[in-house]
């Protein structure tokens with residue numbers, strides 16, 4: 001659900017996504033100066049990160065998924 005990918009080729013390390021995420025899902029890799037998805041399960045699909053990224057480096061899945069356990 002929610003955030004799916006941060007493209008490291010587009011990301012310039014501006015930190016806007018990490019600063020805006022209300023759930024603290026995104027962190028910065030300080031060595032590479034790139035954002036990455038740290039706590040995917042906490043994402044609330046609010047789309048703030050995707051909307052605020054000036055480099056269009058973030059892709060969020062538009063529908064909240066239902067995770068269904070297999071019957072077997």
Ligand code: SF4
Pocket residue numbers: 006010011012013014015016017018034035052053054055056057058
């Ligand atoms: S807002 Fe976009 S460019 Fe800035 S750190 Fe996040 S992913 Fe990278």
Ligand code: SF4
Pocket residue numbers: 002003020021022023024025026042043044045046047048049050060
């Ligand atoms: S969609 Fe919202 S909660 Fe999920 S990573 Fe982006 S800003 Fe954080």
